[in-house]
Amino acid sequence: AALTDEDQISSTHRGHWHLVAKGGDFNRMMAELMAKETGYCKGRGGSMHICDLDLGMLGANGIVGGGVPIAVGAGFANKYRGNGAVSVVFFGDGASNIGAFHEAANMASALRLPVVFICENNEYGEYTPREKTMAITDVVDRAAGYGMPGVIVDGMDAVAVYEAATEAVARARAGDGPSFVECKTYRFYNHSGVQVLGMKYRSDDELAEWKKRDPIDLLEVRLAEAGILSTEQAAAVHAAIGEQVEASIQFAEDSPAPDPSDLFNDVYTLAKA
Numbered sequence: 001a002a003l004t005d006e007d008q009i010s011s012t013h014r015g016h017w018h019l020v021a022k023g024g025d026f027n028r029m030m031a032e033l034m035a036k037e038t039g040y041c042k043g044r045g046g047s048m049h050i051c052d053l054d055l056g057m058l059g060a061n062g063i064v065g066g067g068v069p070i071a072v073g074a075g076f077a078n079k080y081r082g083n084g085a086v087s088v089v090f091f092g093d094g095a096s097n098i099g100a101f102h103e104a105a106n107m108a109s110a111l112r113l114p115v116v117f118i119c120e121n122n123e124y125g126e127y128t129p130r131e132k133t134m135a136i137t138d139v140v141d142r143a144a145g146y147g148m149p150g151v152i153v154d155g156m157d158a159v160a161v162y163e164a165a166t167e168a169v170a171r172a173r174a175g176d177g178p179s180f181v182e183c184k185t186y187r188f189y190n191h192s193g194v195q196v197l198g199m200k201y202r203s204d205d206e207l208a209e210w211k212k213r214d215p216i217d218l219l220e221v222r223l224a225e226a227g228i229l230s231t232e233q234a235a236a237v238h239a240a241i242g243e244q245v246e247a248s249i250q251f252a253e254d255s256p257a258p259d260p261s262d263l264f265n266d267v268y269t270l271a272k273a
Contacts, residue, residue: 002165008056008074008087010067012120014047015060018090022057026248036255042266043258058087065091065098068117072104075113075178086172088116088165094125096139105178109146112177116168117143119180120155122187127201143180155185156213159222186210 003009003022011018019029024040032039032050039045040052051059058074061067071089078085095101096119108115119139123130136142143150149171153164161183168179188211223229229237 001162002169003056003086003088006056006083006085007169008058008071008078008085010058010071010074010087010089011060012067012090012092012095013060013062013064015090016047016050018060019050019052019055019057022052022055024052024055024057026244027251028052030245030248030252031255034252034255035257036252037258038251038255042262044266056085065095065101067091068095068098068101069104072108072113072115075108075115075172076111079111079113084173086114086116086169088118088169090118090120092125093119093121093123093130093139094128094133096142097125097133102142105143105146105148105180108178109148112175114172114175115178116165116172117148117178117180118165119182120185121182122185124187124191124202126191127199129201138182140180140182148178148180150180150182152182152184155183156210156215156218158215158219185215186213188214 009018009022016029028038028040029050032041032043032045033047035043035046037043040050045051048060048062051057058070068089068091071087074087078087121139125133138152140150140152151164153160155161164181168181171179220234224231
């Protein structure tokens with residue numbers, strides 16, 4: 001919500017929510033997830049590589065942390081062109097351990113690029129608790145090593161995230177370089193949505209405590225108290241979105257699969273000298 005249509009984002013593993021937030025079309029997204037011809041990448045990208053350059057969605061990424069250097073590259077291009085656009089990269093706490101993150105953060109800071117680093121810290125890298133993979137508690141501490149300002153926000157508070165993002169984006173757009181925003185949040189479902197081989201890596205009590213702070217529920221209460229959105233209006237929004245999702249599933253199921261004769265379309269290689 002803090003971005004313009006000209007701004008860009010790079011996403012995470014299966015970052016469908018980022019595409020939707022950037023203005024993505026439910027039908028084309030669902031068709032891509034089902035590998036159909038009507039999908040964003042004609043069924044060739046699938047869940048992990050969905051993108052739409054017209055929206056400024058530079059793609060989800062099958063490589064952990066792989067979207068970080070892509071966003072920095074976009075930031076370099078934006079600064080070179082002087083177009084005033086900002087690139088934002090979303091990544092998890094685990095991805096901040098990847099070498100590509102550190103190289104990209106260093107480059108963004110050294111060149112004062114218009115990039116915003118958003119760490120969605122849900123305290124688990126797949127099934128591994130954060131404290132098992134890093135000696136620091138706050139991922140934002142890493143920003144200081146590159147001379148980059150950083151803040152921690154309550155990732156379960158949509159308004160707090162918006163306010164922090166707005167400030168970071170404004171800073172980048174003004175030519176003051178990159179910023180780091182760490183959103184302390186949580187994943188309600190298991191990695192990939194399933195429990196692998198019955199493995200239990202977090203307690204029921206921990207999950208229950210975090211669920212009390214569901215960001216959608218909290219926002220609805222806040223909007224109701226402010227007289228902006230009543231409970232009935234919120235329910236209507238949920239119903240409308242539910243219908244939209246169901247319609248997109250039907251659209252994808254009814255869409256054709258890619259024609260095998262088109263296998264090599266949109267595939268390219270660098271020509272040999």
